[in-house]
Amino acid sequence: MKKVKGLLLFLIISMFLVPNITHAAGNRAFVIGRNYGDGLNTTIDVNNATPILRAMGLGVVQSTDPAIDYMQGYEGSIKRMESDILFFSGHANSSLMHFYQSGGPSNRDFYIRNSVNSSNTVGLQSYDMNQVKLIVWGGCQTSAGNNSITKQSVDRGAKAAIGWNQSIQQGSHTEWFQKFWNASTMGTIESAKNSANSFSYSDNRVKDNKTYGNWYQNLRSLRSTSLNEDDREHNFNINISNMNDSEILNVIYDNIKESVDNNFDSKNYIVEINNSDETKIIDLVFVENEIRTKLGFTIFIEDNMITKIYDNMKNIDVLELKNKLSINLQKNMYSISRITPFIDNNTFNIISTKEYNYYDDETNNIYHIINYELENIEDGTLHIKEFKTLLS
Secondary structure (H helix, E strand, O other), X not given: OHHHHHHHHHHHHHHHHOOOOOOOOOOEEEEEOOEOOOOOEOXXXXXXXXXXXXXXOOEEEEEOOOOHHHHOOEEOOEEHHHOOEEEEEOEEOOOEEEEOOOOOOHHHOEXXXXXXXXXXXXXXXXXXXXXXXXXXXEOOXXXXXXXXXXXXXXXXXXXXXXXXXXXXXXXXXXXXXXXXXXXHOOOEHHHHHHHHHOOOOOOHHHHOEEEEEOOOOEOOOXXXXXXXXXXXXXXXXXXXXXXXXXXXXXXXXXXXXXXXXXXXXXXXXXXXXXXEOOEEEEEEEEEEOOEEEEEEEEEEEEXXXXXXXXXXXXXXXXXXXXXXXXXXXXXXXXXXXXXXXXXXXXXXXXXXXXXXXXXXXXXXXEEEEEEEEEEEOOOOOEEEEEEEEEOO
């Protein structure tokens, strides 16, 4: 009996002596986005990710109006920045992310970067990043170069991180995130990344991503360890090590026509190439009448082998689609010449401009799109501002 009383006394004393021991964040995700008020609104990424992560059994702490003290604070006894999963979506460059509310209070204006906490900085060096399983740096060029914020976060202890090498149009980034988080419920984060990369987007540069750390971990061990069967996916094992680019494309065309779509005609497609780590991704994008779509085929090449071809035509009849897109664009373009997109030249430098016509198969509409890649003069962060006009 004395031994039992002694053990109880020891446990009670221990509870009071060590109240601040740091534990893992308890299967928690910390998700941040905001409406910047300058044309970029990433709150949709927070709203899309939150129910998916909760369905995985994770406790989700999220904000679409984050302040510096909130970012640096605790959820219970756990620092929010030491959660198992960190997902940030916003303005960025290779060395930082910047959250602010245009014209808003100063405590809403802060950076996340590899430094220590300060009045305007959430510094990775102020946290035990070994607690973090995954960081998604959802911003432009967050993995560009050899010493990016993505790499630095893993160097500081995070188990895995992903960033992007180029500036990405927001709508495509949002679609990619949703497909990634959905696939994360069913397998490793590597398989989830590959799943998201297997779809077609209006801006396929979203597949130009780079990862660091252990991408073969499963975020939800109670879930299945493999993705559901995907009828878009066709597996191959074709060695292309001694072929030039033209020969590789011809092999791809032949195999699509023979094994995927007997009516395939390469003349209907343009070729786009991106790289996700060691995987070369070729997208054949359906174009008609100089109107691009996000329909087509996606090809994975790994270790000089064509390994997968994904059919992203969505069973849409090509002849009907051609007829839909064979409109007289000239009579619709008069409205475009009257549009003067506003760019605040005191705040942003224009890095590049991309202008094209686009068919959205989900809305069944044709748009004229102008994308401006903008660099913030003050902090060097980048984003793409889109101007969209309905044509048909």
